[in-house]
């Protein structure tokens with residue numbers, strides 16, 4: 001008999017093989033492909049319009065693992081179509097490698113043994129009502145949004161919902177945006193449930209991946225906590241998906257296989273006919289739109305857990321209180337910091353800029369130090385004493401021969417967190433101070449550091465946006481935003497939303513255990529409307545207004561955006577190619593094509609980038625017609641096309 005076998009490679013169609021074995025859709029098999037043996041899956045349909053005359057090869061063997069579910073296959077087919085990704089690459093996300101795993105023995109799963117301990121967590125009335133809504137009609141597809149203010153105990157509500165699912169012997173998946181720092185979350189999980197979840201992200205070992213993969217496919221592992229890629233695990237009995245911090249833009253995978261894990265999670269839930277819960281303090285505009293259209297149900301937690309109050313806000317106008325030269329903190333702020341420290345409050349200085357200074361130049365030859373591979377400034381990192389590119393990782397020493405004479409004499413423009421650290425140290429020499437950024441926290445000792453922060457052994461933190469992500473620091477009662485810069489960059493339609501989310505999440509770190517807390521905004525801005533949006537208890541007012549702006553201008557979610565990004569080493573050829581391609585598809589798709597334009601960051605990693613933007617109706621037909629045209633078009637050598645459906649990043 002003939003079988004269609006999809007392989008985890010760049011092809012968009014299954015290959016035809018023969019076998020006398022009894023095989024069904026979803027079975028894992030090993031087949032010869034070229035000179036290699038690869039694992040694949042019996043797919044649900046043969047290749048369409050296959051006119052090639054190849055000798056049909058035989059399937060080598062069937063793997064002894066449970067078959068991939070038909071619903072999951074349907075989801076992968078749709079996923080490939082929606083994101084313009086070859087089906088083979090969609091399968092690759094589900095398969096662990098080129099070889100599926102057979103050999104894992106059951107005792108390996110005992111670390112994740114599911115025996116729920118009894119716990120006595122008393123939920124508030126609001127929490128109980130939310131839980132009731134989550135549990136209602138949860139034997140079928142539905143999207144529920146749990147919108148709760150920061151520190152309101154959203155996790156407890158969905159843990160209870162999860163308990164319900166696990167007790168029935170089913171599986172559940174919790175997606176988190178920043179998986180590098182899950183220690184605190186795992187701890188919370190263990191305390192509540194009494195067993196360890198399986199944690200899945202790109203950083204875990206291959207061996208661990210194999211154990212989790214096979215535990216998931218056999219239904220032995222009940223709960224997976226994971227980053228984006230965990231969405232593609234071949235669950236046997238998945239009955240609930242949770243997307244925590246659903247508004248977080250790091251759900252968008254920007255490189256390689258480009259997709260939005262939150263949106264794809266909703267799609268998977270729909271194909272598998274199971275419930276999904278989106279958890280957030282402030283919903284994304286897309287989610288808010290779906291709530292308004294009543295596609296998603298919503299429940300709200302307005303009170304903070306154990307009645308802690310939200311922080312107070314104060315704006316410090318830097319036009320009134322002049323800063324001293326090479327200083328970024330006003331006298332007023334230093335006084336306030338002192339008062340908080342005396343009360344034993346932890347203090348956070350927030351500045352979303354890593355390193356010491358974002359802009360370096362020589363005062364003799366006036367050379368600006370830019371990355372040779374990317375069209376952006378190099379950032380000075382004082383701890384390492386290097387210039388670093390935040391895009392490609394290019395490093396260079398500070399030893400620069402000047403074209404005038406001797407070595408360059410550097411001027412550092414503006415501060416990064418390292419520079420703020422120096423200033424804070426001068427004012428508070430006896431305090432323990434730490435930088436909280438991806439440079440200092442994504443390391444092995446980060447859980448040790450987290451412990452110290454929680455125990456208030458570190459009194460002052462200097463943090464980038466990493467610190468805004470879901471942490472619970474019980475003593476943090478004072479946040480100082482060093483320079484709130486709300487300039488709305490013209491090319492980013494989500495700038496206002498991004499700002500609101502960032503500062504809302506950041507403020508939410510303060511005052512979580514009931515002591516009074518204050519967030520100070522130092523700013524040169526006269527327009528404080530944005531700050532009043534951030535500090536408003538009811539984020540729906542902002543969302544409502546923002547949604548109206550999007551509607552008026554026909555921006556997403558009211559229209560579909562698809563970015564086509566051309567990259568190559570020859571900038572002129574690139575412009576030409578983009579124009580040819582535009583002419584080629586113009587009139588053949590039902591959409592507007594804008595561009596070509598150079599990307600705001602024209603060069604990254606040595607490659608130039610030119611973009612087209614397609615604006616069209618929200619229908620899969622648009623993707624299908626673009627996909628067909630791309631296949632027909634002959635691209636010039638050295639030019640690569642990347643497709644980004646529903647783009648978030650316009651760099």
Ligand SMILES: [Zn+2]
Nearest residue numbers: 371374389392
């Ligand atoms: Zn670079």
Ligand SMILES: [Zn+2]
Nearest residue numbers: 362365402408
């Ligand atoms: Zn110089």
